[in-house]
Amino acid sequence: MNNHSTPMSAQPLLNNQLAFTELLSTLTSRLINVKHAELDPLIEQSLGAYGKFRGVQRCYLFRFSADKITMDNTHEWVANGVKPYKQQLQGVVTTELPYFTRAIFSEQLFRINDVNDLPEEAAGEKAEFQRENISSILCVAIRINDELTGFVGCDVVGSPYEWQDNDVRYLKLIGEILSNTLESQANRIALERVSNELLAANQKLDVLANSDGLTGIANRRFFDNSLLRAIRRCARSCNTLNLVMLDVDFFKQYNDTYGHVAGDEVLKNISEVLSRVARRPDDVAARYGGEEFAVLLPCIPAEEAHSITQTLLDEISALAVPFPESAVSDFITVSAGIASLRCDKNTRPVELILLADKALYRAKQNGRKGIIHGEVNNTQG
Numbered sequence: 001m002n003n004h005s006t007p008m009s010a011q012p013l014l015n016n017q018l019a020f021t022e023l024l025s026t027l028t029s030r031l032i033n034v035k036h037a038e039l040d041p042l043i044e045q046s047l048g049a050y051g052k053f054r055g056v057q058r059c060y061l062f063r064f065s066a067d068k069i070t071m072d073n074t075h076e077w078v079a080n081g082v083k084p085y086k087q088q089l090q091g092v093v094t095t096e097l098p099y100f101t102r103a104i105f106s107e108q109l110f111r112i113n114d115v116n117d118l119p120e121e122a123a124g125e126k127a128e129f130q131r132e133n134i135s136s137i138l139c140v141a142i143r144i145n146d147e148l149t150g151f152v153g154c155d156v157v158g159s160p161y162e163w164q165d166n167d168v169r170y171l172k173l174i175g176e177i178l179s180n181t182l183e184s185q186a187n188r189i190a191l192e193r194v195s196n197e198l199l200a201a202n203q204k205l206d207v208l209a210n211s212d213g214l215t216g217i218a219n220r221r222f223f224d225n226s227l228l229r230a231i232r233r234c235a236r237s238c239n240t241l242n243l244v245m246l247d248v249d250f251f252k253q254y255n256d257t258y259g260h261v262a263g264d265e266v267l268k269n270i271s272e273v274l275s276r277v278a279r280r281p282d283d284v285a286a287r288y289g290g291e292e293f294a295v296l297l298p299c300i301p302a303e304e305a306h307s308i309t310q311t312l313l314d315e316i317s318a319l320a321v322p323f324p325e326s327a328v329s330d331f332i333t334v335s336a337g338i339a340s341l342r343c344d345k346n347t348r349p350v351e352l353i354l355l356a357d358k359a360l361y362r363a364k365q366n367g368r369k370g371i372i373h374g375e376v377n378n379t380q381g
Contacts, residue, residue: 114160215271223286242305302340333369
């Protein structure tokens, strides 16, 4: 038979139930917890192990598309000297092989001892099998999550072979192993997808819970938590923590003059400046409430915090939002108060907030659109 091994009774292993059981056990142990990246080569190795065991020339796995309109040869093993057809058997239209498709869907089995004996209604199948030099073919359906998803099959090339009941039983067991493996992988992927979707949803909820709805920067809740963490971190490292409080000058008058929609745009633009300037990983820019903002600048000297705050004021002025009604400028301006402390284990968040707020009040009393650097305590960070 073209020098290929054949599934004949002369080969003792073919009728040796113990040998097949050992093969089944080996394949199962290899496939049971296979990683996704290793799945494809291991399936083809398993097909090869079975093909050699049964003395056939080709073993393969086909998967149907979700709508069952097409099928793909996803995995294939061929004996030495046998031509592979995997690449040519992609997107095969099931209606072009109606005799085969009907058998797989209705009987879950397609068994042909001699391709030449196929009936006239299987002319398409006969032509395809002869093109691939297939003399005998055996295929069994595989199911994943109780849905028919494909089939596993094997071919005898060169001369006919009468498939025995053991051949069908053995191939069905191989099909069950592969379908169980694919089902496990599909369930694992689905679980990972659900887990990732849940994680993404939780992250989105976390962002929403910690973000100001209007400006998109951190909200008061996130700021309060960040301030507490920053105090503890700076207390451990003996570094300086700087808190900047900023307030839009005459914002109520701006809202009364131009409306709340225009006022919201001002707050959004200022928030963008804060996010752009306070950009170190540990910096936090937050909307503290109304037209008031807070910026945490941990682990830098007071002088550097003052310089960053001046940059904030300069860039907000550079926005050049017209406000001729302001008593201090023709454009929107902000006032800022800074508190800089070397924290210890007894430092409370409210202390830093009160100190920065007091400095902000002095900035407003001092003519607005400027900075007052209030409490500066041992600030060489």
